[in-house]
Amino acid sequence: MKVMQLLPELNSGGVERGTLEIARALVADGHESIVVSNGGRLVPDLEAEGTTHVTLPIHKKSLSSLWQIRPLRKIIKHYQPDIVHVRSRVPAWLTHFALKGIPANQRPHLISTVHGFYSINRYSQIMTQAEKVIAVSDSVVKYITDHYKNCPPEDIVRIYRGIDPKAFPHGYQPPAQWFLSVYEDFPQLEDKFLICLPGRITRLKGHETLIELIEKLTKQYPDVHAVVVGGADEKKAAYLDELENSIQSKNLTDKITFVGHRSDIREWLAFSNIVLSLSNQAETFGRTALEALSVGTPVIGWNRGGVAEILSNLYPQGLIEVDDQTALFNAVQAHIHQPKDVAPVTMFSLKDMCDQTIALYKQVIR
Numbered sequence: 001m002k003v004m005q006l007l008p009e010l011n012s013g014g015v016e017r018g019t020l021e022i023a024r025a026l027v028a029d030g031h032e033s034i035v036v037s038n039g040g041r042l043v044p045d046l047e048a049e050g051t052t053h054v055t056l057p058i059h060k061k062s063l064s065s066l067w068q069i070r071p072l073r074k075i076i077k078h079y080q081p082d083i084v085h086v087r088s089r090v091p092a093w094l095t096h097f098a099l100k101g102i103p104a105n106q107r108p109h110l111i112s113t114v115h116g117f118y119s120i121n122r123y124s125q126i127m128t129q130a131e132k133v134i135a136v137s138d139s140v141v142k143y144i145t146d147h148y149k150n151c152p153p154e155d156i157v158r159i160y161r162g163i164d165p166k167a168f169p170h171g172y173q174p175p176a177q178w179f180l181s182v183y184e185d186f187p188q189l190e191d192k193f194l195i196c197l198p199g200r201i202t203r204l205k206g207h208e209t210l211i212e213l214i215e216k217l218t219k220q221y222p223d224v225h226a227v228v229v230g231g232a233d234e235k236k237a238a239y240l241d242e243l244e245n246s247i248q249s250k251n252l253t254d255k256i257t258f259v260g261h262r263s264d265i266r267e268w269l270a271f272s273n274i275v276l277s278l279s280n281q282a283e284t285f286g287r288t289a290l291e292a293l294s295v296g297t298p299v300i301g302w303n304r305g306g307v308a309e310i311l312s313n314l315y316p317q318g319l320i321e322v323d324d325q326t327a328l329f330n331a332v333q334a335h336i337h338q339p340k341d342v343a344p345v346t347m348f349s350l351k352d353m354c355d356q357t358i359a360l361y362k363q364v365i366r
Contacts, residue, residue: 023035027051036056058094068094082108114133211252227259229268275288
């Protein structure tokens with residue numbers, strides 16, 4: 001098979017990681033893998049693993065992107081893929097118009113993946129106009145069936161995102177050298193009960209909730225310390241300042257540490273006593289919650305979206321009613337008093353995700 005995946009850029013994020021993982025699996029299975037994007041820092045990894053990358057500016061939500069329809073049509077005609085797999089709305093629209101200029105009997109099969117709870121409108125509907133629509137969780141299946149009646153339920157295929165259990169092994173402990181360097185950079189973290197909130201700095205991730213929680217907890221438990229693992233891009237610098245001012249005004253500067261963007265997320269998840277998932281909106285999947293549970297760290301999170309699906313299957317005692325601050329406090333308190341064991345994770349594997357996706361490609365071609 002020859003499969004072409006399209007996405008805006010290849011820098012970081014769940015969509016990007018999923019694209020690389022499927023590309024790697026295709027090559028390993030003896031198929032030809034092509035990715036079209038505006039490029040980014042993950043391109044060298046992609047190419048090193050045997051995928052052809054074609055750079056095309058298909059990332060801008062603006063009318064100027066329509067100039068890319070003809071170049072995209074040319075690329076599709078040149079490579080003649082069996083499958084075109086779109087993973088984002090702008091590439092999906094451009095593909096829609098590009099394919100219209102190709103005779104019906106020469107067009108590739110079209111597959112889309114709905115990675116997000118997009119705003120409900122005609123622009124987003126394009127993600128449900130494919131032969132098969134992959135939904136990354138049951139929550140996303142419900143979102144599609146509730147809002148896009150044009151999409152026949154039999155065309156929706158739920159394929160959970162997955163992680164490699166070898167990359168996040170149960171009971172993982174960071175090496176001594178890692179602890180030394182962390183304690184050198186952040187001496188305030190030594191001998192603390194660590195509560196980790198992973199994720200980039202945006203208003204969606206629940207940082208205000210974390211600050212309120214730590215304010216309450218530290219009155220009773222002086223050894224509690226929160227660590228925020230994730231950076232703020234330039235657009236979010238003002239929000240980061242806002243958070244830091246709030247922390248300062250509550251005299252919590254020595255209780256909450258921002259460690260910025262990190263490539264050693266596995267180590268931070270394993271190092272923490274508990275990991276929180278407090279997003280203000282439902283997440284479509286919740287990969288970080290799964291990674292934390294995979295290494296054996298308890299996760300406490302709101303009962304909604306993909307995180308709720310992961311927790312209800314793997315760690316139901318971590319589920320709490322949405323926005324119930326008292327339940328959150330009580331759940332964290334229970335974990336402080338009595339450390340909890342997390343069973344080894346046997347679901348949501350990367351291999352399952354790749355096998356199911358490649359099986360779907362083959363089914364569509366047949």
